[in-house]
Amino acid sequence: MTVLDSTRVGIVTGPRVPELTEGGRQLAAELEARGANAQPVVWPTDDHRDLDVAVIRSCWDYHERIEDFRAWLDALADAGVAVLNPLAAVRWNVHKFYLRDLAAAGVSILETAFVDAGGDTRLPDVLDERGWEDAVVKPAIGTSSTDTWRTNRDDAADHQERFASMGSDGDLLVQRFAPEIRDGERSLVFFGGAFSHAFRRDPAAGDFRAHPAFDATITQYEPAASTIEDASTALAAVDEAVGVAPSALPYARVDGVLRDGEFVLMELELVEPWLGLDRVDGASEWLADTIEDALGA
Secondary structure: OOOOOOOEEEEEEOOOOOOOOHHHHHHHHHHHHOOOEEEEEEOOOOOOOOOOEEEEEEOOOHHHHHHHHHHHHHHHHHOOOEEEOOHHHHHHHOOOOHHHHHHHOOOOEOOEEEEOOOOOOOHHHHHHHHOOOEEEEEEOOOOOOOOOEEEEOOOOOOOHHHHHHHHHHOOEEEEEOOHHHHHOEEEEEEEOOEEEEEEEEEOOOOOOOOOHHHOOEEEEOOOOHHHHHHHHHHHHHHHHHHOOOHHHOOOEEEEEEEEOOEEEEEEEEOOOOOOOOOOOOOHHHHHHHHHHHHHHO
């Protein structure tokens, strides 16, 4: 017998992939092989009251209804459903101001201006005050590079209306443009705090967004030991921020660029990152191991 025997596991997905991604199906099959009853749960439509565990995987539209998503997470907790990753980490990670906590903990992040919603911040001032020539604007709550765009000192005044409109709806990040993105974004996958595998995500020609929605290409690669160490340091800072140790995180993806050999964090993905489970032998099994470990703790 295992901790998963007869456990009702919901693999949380969204309307884009109601039957799960290929990696999600592999994970469900592995959990089933260990005695669990693993089924897709399409947020926010499916009833979750009969679940024992909810594993968040491919609900990539949650940012479009963030308050509903937060309420849904609360409802899971109220119903006694175990949520993975742990709720404290998920609630913290849905809003990209978590980067401020990581920077305070000593993690090397992209130079970032954190802009509160509803203020009178002017985009040209953000660049001028910091001496940035080029920058990227993104919503603090968002996925898949949605509503992420570039600006520069020459065009910032013309972009002010767009910037103000986005800022009226929510908090924003303005980040100094990292030219290293042309050499690819590095995405390191961890299971239970241990490094598993990594991908290089190369933007399409003329673009800067390292996401398949914008025709980026993804290839597996072997990071240097120093890169793994830097990414591990970023993951370890979650414990300082919200009291969740890396070993308590069944999955995580740490995204960044290499600058003079140093890993500089762009984002830490703890909610619903693509993990490449269907591309790496043994990845689904390892994730199932860490889910078992989390439930048996």
